[in-house]
Amino acid sequence: MSVYDTYEAVIGLEVHAQLSTKTKIFCGCSTTFGNAPNSNVCPVCLGMPGVLPVLNKQVVEYAIRLGLATHCTISPTSVFARKNYFYPDLPKGYQISQYEEPICQHGYVDIDIEDGSAKRIGITRIHMEEDAGKSIHDMDTDTLVDVNRCGTPLLEIVSEPDMRSAKEAYHYLYFIWQTVKYLGICDGNMEEGSLRCDANISVRLKGETKLGTKAELKNMNSFRNVERAIEYEIKRQIDLIDEGGPVVQQTLLWNADKNVAAPMRSKEEAHDYRYFPDPDLVPVVVDKEWIANVEKLIPELPKVRHQRFMESFKLPAYDAGVLTQERELAEYFESAAGQLIKKNEENYKSVSNWIMTDVLRVMNEEKIAVSDFPVTPEHLGAMVNLIADGTISGKIAKEVFDDMLRTKDHPKAIVERKGLVQISDTGAIEKEIDLILAKFPNEIHRYRGGEVKLTGFFVGETMKVMKGKGNPKLINEILKKKLDG
Amino acid sequence: MSVTIKDVEHIAKLAKLEFSEAEKEKFTHQFNDILKYMEQLNSVDTTGVEPLAQVIELKNVFRDDTVKPSTSTEEALKNAPASSDAHFKVPKVIG
Ligand SMILES: [Zn+2]
Numbered sequence: 301m302s303v304y305d306t307y308e309a310v311i312g313l314e315v316h317a318q319l320s321t322k323t324k325i326f327c328g329c330s331t332t333f334g335n336a337p338n339s340n341v342c343p344v345c346l347g348m349p350g351v352l353p354v355l356n357k358q359v360v361e362y363a364i365r366l367g368l369a370t371h372c373t374i375s376p377t378s379v380f381a382r383k384n385y386f387y388p389d390l391p392k393g394y395q396i397s398q399y400e401e402p403i404c405q406h407g408y409v410d411i412d413i414e415d416g417s418a419k420r421i422g423i424t425r426i427h428m429e430e431d432a433g434k435s436i437h438d439m440d441t442d443t444l445v446d447v448n449r450c451g452t453p454l455l456e457i458v459s460e461p462d463m464r465s466a467k468e469a470y471h472y473l474y475f476i477w478q479t480v481k482y483l484g485i486c487d488g489n490m491e492e493g494s495l496r497c498d499a500n501i502s503v504r505l506k507g508e509t510k511l512g513t514k515a516e517l518k519n520m521n522s523f524r525n526v527e528r529a530i531e532y533e534i535k536r537q538i539d540l541i542d543e544g545g546p547v548v549q550q551t552l553l554w555n556a557d558k559n560v561a562a563p564m565r566s567k568e569e570a571h572d573y574r575y576f577p578d579p580d581l582v583p584v585v586v587d588k589e590w591i592a593n594v595e596k597l598i599p600e601l602p603k604v605r606h607q608r609f610m611e612s613f614k615l616p617a618y619d620a621g622v623l624t625q626e627r628e629l630a631e632y633f634e635s636a637a638g639q640l641i642k643k644n645e646e647n648y649k650s651v652s653n654w655i656m657t658d659v660l661r662v663m664n665e666e667k668i669a670v671s672d673f674p675v676t677p678e679h680l681g682a683m684v685n686l687i688a689d690g691t692i693s694g695k696i697a698k699e700v701f702d703d704m705l706r707t708k709d710h711p712k713a714i715v716e717r718k719g720l721v722q723i724s725d726t727g728a729i730e731k732e733i734d735l736i737l738a739k740f741p742n743e744i745h746r747y748r749g750g751e752v753k754l755t756g757f758f759v760g761e762t763m764k765v766m767k768g769k770g771n772p773k774l775i776n777e778i779l780k781k782k783l784d785g
Numbered sequence: 786m787s788v789t790i791k792d793v794e795h796i797a798k799l800a801k802l803e804f805s806e807a808e809k810e811k812f813t814h815q816f817n818d819i820l821k822y823m824e825q826l827n828s829v830d831t832t833g834v835e836p837l838a839q840v841i842e843l844k845n846v847f848r849d850d851t852v853k854p855s856t857s858t859e860e861a862l863k864n865a866p867a868s869s870d871a872h873f874k875v876p877k878v879i880g
Contacts, residue, residue: 328853337871338858346861357847381837386801388875401838422830435878444872447861572799577838585844 302413303542307503309534310422311469312461315476316454317486318431318494319362324451325430325540326353326396329452333492337446345451347391352580357378359453359585362485363403363428364594366455367478369601370423372407374591380428380581384571388445399575402427403584407480409473410603421472424462429454461500461511466530473497473526478602482627485710490522499525502547512537513547517561519554529554533561605630613637613648622656628670629655630646632677639681642688650684658701659753676705683711691778693772695763696720724771726778729762733778736761747783755779788816 324331327344343351367374381399407423433450435443457476463469477495480486487494497520502512517533520526532554537547552561600608602624609620609630624630636651637643659680663673683700686692691714692700703714715721723729736758737744743749747754762775793812797804804812858871867874 323848323850323852328848328851329855330852336858338861338873339871340855341861342853342856343859346856354846356849356850358850360847377844383797388873388878436872437878441877442867442869442874443876443878444869444874446872572795574799579839582839582841582843582846 304507304538305537307534307538307541308432308464308506309466309528309530309537310461310502310504310514311463311465312500313457313459313463313469313472315457315459315473316431316496316498317366317457317476317480317488319359319455319485320487320494321356321362321453323356325356325359325428325453326451331754333447335542336446341450342447342696345391346447347393353396353578355581355584355755356453360403361457361594361597362453362483363426364483364586364591365485365598366457366480367404367407367426368591368595368598368645369411369483370404370407370426370457370481372404372423372426372587375405376586377399377401378403378427378584380578381575382578383429383571383575386442387432387435389435389447389450391433391447391450395430395432396578396581397429397575398427400577401433403586407421408474409475411468411475412603413468413471419462419468421462421468424458424460426455426457430455452674456785461502466527466534469499469530470523470527471758473523476623477523481601482601484599484627493521496521499526499530501530501533501537503534506699512541513549515547515549516551517554517739518564525554528559529561532559536561546782568666599627601720602627609633613652614645615648615652616771619649619652619656622660622661623652626670629660632659632670632673636681636684639678640688641685647684647688650687651681654680654684654701658698662705674706674708679704679708679711687713688697688713690724690771691715692720692722693768693770695772696722699768720769722771723766723769724774726774729766729774730772730778732762732765733758733775733782736765737782744783755783758783767779786818788813792816 318331321331323329324345327342329340329342329345330653331410332340342428344353361500363462364374366372371386371548377402380396382394382395383397383399386393402425404414404426405424407426408420409423410418410420430448431452431454433445433447435445437443459472463472477488477490480495481488489495498774499520500514501517502514504510504512515533517529518683520529531550540547551564553564554561596713605624606617606620609615609624612618613620615623623633633655636655637648640647659673659675662668663670683704686700687694687697699718700711700720701713702717703709704711707714709717740761743754747758758779759772759775762779763770763772766775790809790813793804793809793816797809862868862871862873865873
């Protein structure tokens with residue numbers, strides 16, 4: 301048993317989700333990403349003296365949505381507080397956040413682990429706050445500040461220290477990512493910083509109930525980085541303790557290029573934020589009626605949909621998982637499946653296969669969103685109908701699919717335009733097979749001598765002369781009869 | 786609870802201010818005087834009174850999520866001591 305197996309990690313995550321509202325949390329400036337520097341700014345988000353912040357109602361609704369989806373208690377009254385610190389990307393000298401009375405508390409999520417088991421992770425709190433601006437440090441002597449992002453609404457989701465491995469942390473983060481996307485409250489783009497994750501990590505001997513000294517890990521801007529960075533930190537702490545040294549409480553920044561975590565330059569006293577209630581903002585009071593109205597806006601969530609896909613469409617767990625990964629893709633599947641004339645397991649699986657292989661491949665290669673995909677779900681469903689009723693073979697369908705990608709035409713129109721209708725006329729197929737068999741007496745001899753795999757050769761030859769339009773099932777049947785008979 | 790010179794130094798540091806020894810001495814006295822004055826409030830019986838985060842009796846003041854015109858970049862940078870390429874320019878800060 302290795303020394304690593306005698307320890308366990310204790311991990312809690314703080315996830316920041318940037319809300320996809322049109323405007324900032326306390327002013328009417330746009331939240332559009334990538335605009336010219338300092339163009340989405342006004343006296344409020346620039347932190348000018350004497351201005352008053354006014355809360356964006358949509359932010360509260362989004363917070364309630366996420367709170368309900370994560371089994372939180374929605375606070376009847378919640379207030380905003382000022383978190384005081386100096387940094388150039390924070391013009392006011394304080395961040396408006398929530399401290400003592402956050403909007404959501406005491407929730408949980410049930411995450412799926414690879415081995416098929418589920419684990420419950422507690423949610424301590426979810427609170428509303430404003431984002432800071434952006435600093436650019438790559439100049440020699442100065443730092444440049446862009447205030448556009450300042451005041452963009454965030455939800456900070458704080459978990460209980462319930463995770464015990466990097467894998468569990470990964471699955472928890474994935475769950476949150478999927479949930480905020482399904483709820484339509486955050487675009488989940490980790491590269492653009494729409495979803496950010498910090499981790500608190502400590503280790504202790506298995507069986508120990510006291511917590512070890514924790515380190516905070518920041519700057520992990522992708523799922524892969526989160527898993528790697530946490531794994532790295534767990535190992536580092538175990539090595540330290542094993543060598544007799546103490547773990548120092550500190551903040552580490554993950555360096556994705558070097559795959560190491562380096563201590564952030566320690567800012568002493570940086571953690572004394574002197575929170576106090578913000579006198580410029582009035583309490584947010586959420587009554588039962590408001591909660592009930594928001595509840596109506598919550599769509600079917602990934603886990604439930606996954607289960608339903610397995611039950612209603614008889615899809616394997618893997619397929620259901622891939623198709624429900626994103627809400628738009630799940631809807632694409634359901635629209636395509638809705639087009640099927642024969643609604644049976646085989647056809648549902650066929651639609652699933654086309655999406656998982658061809659649709660997703662093209663989407664990834666061409667970086668196209670589901671909503672912009674040239675082949676509509678209606679057309680994909682119609683194409684599967686053509687395969688199911690024998691009009692075209694699976695092989696010809698590939699050609700039809702490529703054509704749909706380019707022309708956006710209906711599959712029926714493509715089949716007619718290109719004359720791709722499958723030949724299922726037994727007489728016609730038999731005639732072609734007889735000609736082939738006459739051409740290859742040696743191969744027939746070898747086949748009958750036991751080289752059964754030559755069937756493939758004969759099918760191929762027949763297909764070739766029929767320009768791919770022969771019904772493969774019939775060709776197989778007729779060939780077998782003639783060769784064996 | 787009384788304030789020591791150490792507390793004054795800590796608060797000054799958080800506020801990024803520097804003071805002479807004489808000033809620190811003076812502020813220590815002043816802080817303590819203010820706190821003593823405020824201590825009078827402790828004599829009020831607050832049993833059964835909910836703590837307030839706000840003195841105005843308002844709740845739920847919201848805006849709709851509608852974009853309003855922003856200030857021009859030029860206007861925004863007007864008060865900045867230094868700017869460059871549409872950015873505010875400040876002395877170098879390391880992460
Ligand atoms: Zn603004």
